[in-house]
Amino acid sequence: MIKKNWTIEDIPDLQGKIIIVTGGNSGLGLASVKALAAKRAEVIMACRSVQRGNEARKLLLKDQPKAKIKVMELDLSNFWSIRMFAGDFKKDYNQLDILLNNAGVMMTPYTQTKDGVELQQSTNYFGHYALTGLLLDMLAATPGSRVVNVSSLAHKTGTMNFKNLLYEKGRGYTPYKAYSRSKLESLLFTFELQRFFEKNKLDCKALVAHPGVSYTNLFSHAAPKWIRAILLPAVKSFMQPAEMGALPGLRAAVDESAKGADFFGPDGAMQMKGYPVRVTASQHACNKDVARQLWDCSERITGVMFEYTPVLKMEVTSKMVV
Numbered sequence: 001m002i003k004k005n006w007t008i009e010d011i012p013d014l015q016g017k018i019i020i021v022t023g024g025n026s027g028l029g030l031a032s033v034k035a036l037a038a039k040r041a042e043v044i045m046a047c048r049s050v051q052r053g054n055e056a057r058k059l060l061l062k063d064q065p066k067a068k069i070k071v072m073e074l075d076l077s078n079f080w081s082i083r084m085f086a087g088d089f090k091k092d093y094n095q096l097d098i099l100l101n102n103a104g105v106m107m108t109p110y111t112q113t114k115d116g117v118e119l120q121q122s123t124n125y126f127g128h129y130a131l132t133g134l135l136l137d138m139l140a141a142t143p144g145s146r147v148v149n150v151s152s153l154a155h156k157t158g159t160m161n162f163k164n165l166l167y168e169k170g171r172g173y174t175p176y177k178a179y180s181r182s183k184l185e186s187l188l189f190t191f192e193l194q195r196f197f198e199k200n201k202l203d204c205k206a207l208v209a210h211p212g213v214s215y216t217n218l219f220s221h222a223a224p225k226w227i228r229a230i231l232l233p234a235v236k237s238f239m240q241p242a243e244m245g246a247l248p249g250l251r252a253a254v255d256e257s258a259k260g261a262d263f264f265g266p267d268g269a270m271q272m273k274g275y276p277v278r279v280t281a282s283q284h285a286c287n288k289d290v291a292r293q294l295w296d297c298s299e300r301i302t303g304v305m306f307e308y309t310p311v312l313k314m315e316v317t318s319k320m321v322v
């Protein structure tokens with residue numbers, strides 16, 4: 001039997017769906033917004049720069065004038081901005097079908113955010129943890145909703161160290177170690193979130209994806225511009241365009257056969273490029289105790305608790321005496 005590759009053609013009609021894509025103005029996020037809006041979803045590009053968001057939106061609308069795309073401000077490295085975004089979103093919408101936690105930075109020099117959190121983990125993981133928690137009521141109120149976290153192959157080399165989780169004062173920090181830790185955290189979070197959904201019997205799924213390797217702005221901190229310019233022709237053959245890199249996240253977001261805790265990545269050699277298929281997370285990413293410990297730290301660091309009180313259903317039976 002010939003294997004059929006999953007492509008954007010497989011995205012179903014999404015009319016009536018409300019989707020948030022963090023970092024929707026660039027790279028994989030932009031490719032995802034384009035594909036989802038083309039299938040008639042209403043897409044919110046959650047961007048740290050409204051100007052860059054509006055520029056990206058304008059370009060998308062040139063190709064798809066009828067697309068429903070809105071830009072909203074969200075700085076994931078700032079817990080106050082995340083609270084503002086969640087509040088504004090709830091004023092405008094009463095459903096959330098898909099939360100695509102895509103935004104990220106890679107290999108930045110050691111930086112502490114205003115909230116005192118190491119920048120890469122704050123943007124890539126803690127910000128998305130907080131955003132998801134603050135939007136939990138919307139997700140819970142939307143049947144079949146999904147949270148998709150974007151991780152990376154780098155999660156395989158990530159390690160957790162709860163004694164120095166945030167590389168306090170830069171102790172033990174290297175740009176790559178912090179990046180790979182943040183991507184391991186995305187996986188640990190996804191699996192714990194799925195357990196949370198199941199425990200609370202919520203009609204929501206948590207899924208995760210990695211894009212392989214796509215040449216995007218993400219690499220702007222990985223090496224100086226002139227080195228990247230020299231290396232690009234050589235490394236490009238190992239990379240795929242953003243449109244392909246976005247496919248695993250898109251599949252996790254919309255494939256009807258996808259289950260909670262599924263992990264999608266490219267099917268090519270070493271999962272660096274190709275079409276999206278189910279892939280396996282590192283053993284470390286599946287450790288329930290570590291995931292629980294990370295969740296506890298996340299509550300403390302972000303101040304966001306996943307509070308969900310199920311609505312009690314009063315069952316009226318014929319035996320009830322009125």
Ligand SMILES: NC(=O)c1ccc[n+]([C@@H]2O[C@H](COP(=O)([O-])OP(=O)(O)OC[C@H]3O[C@@H](n4cnc5c(N)ncnc54)[C@H](OP(=O)(O)O)[C@@H]3O)[C@@H](O)[C@H]2O)c1
Nearest residue numbers: 023026027028048075076077103104152213214216217218
């Ligand atoms: N490209 C790859 O090969 C690759 C591989 C593995 C994983 N990933 C993951 O894929 C995701 C998307 O990356 P990409 O390759 O598309 O890179 P990109 O082109 O640099 O896009 C990253 C997006 O995240 C946004 N962002 C950064 N910091 C933010 C913050 N504090 N608040 C809100 N948004 C913020 C960026 O906004 P600005 O435009 O304003 O900077 C941009 O829109 C990331 O999570 C990345 O780790 C990518």
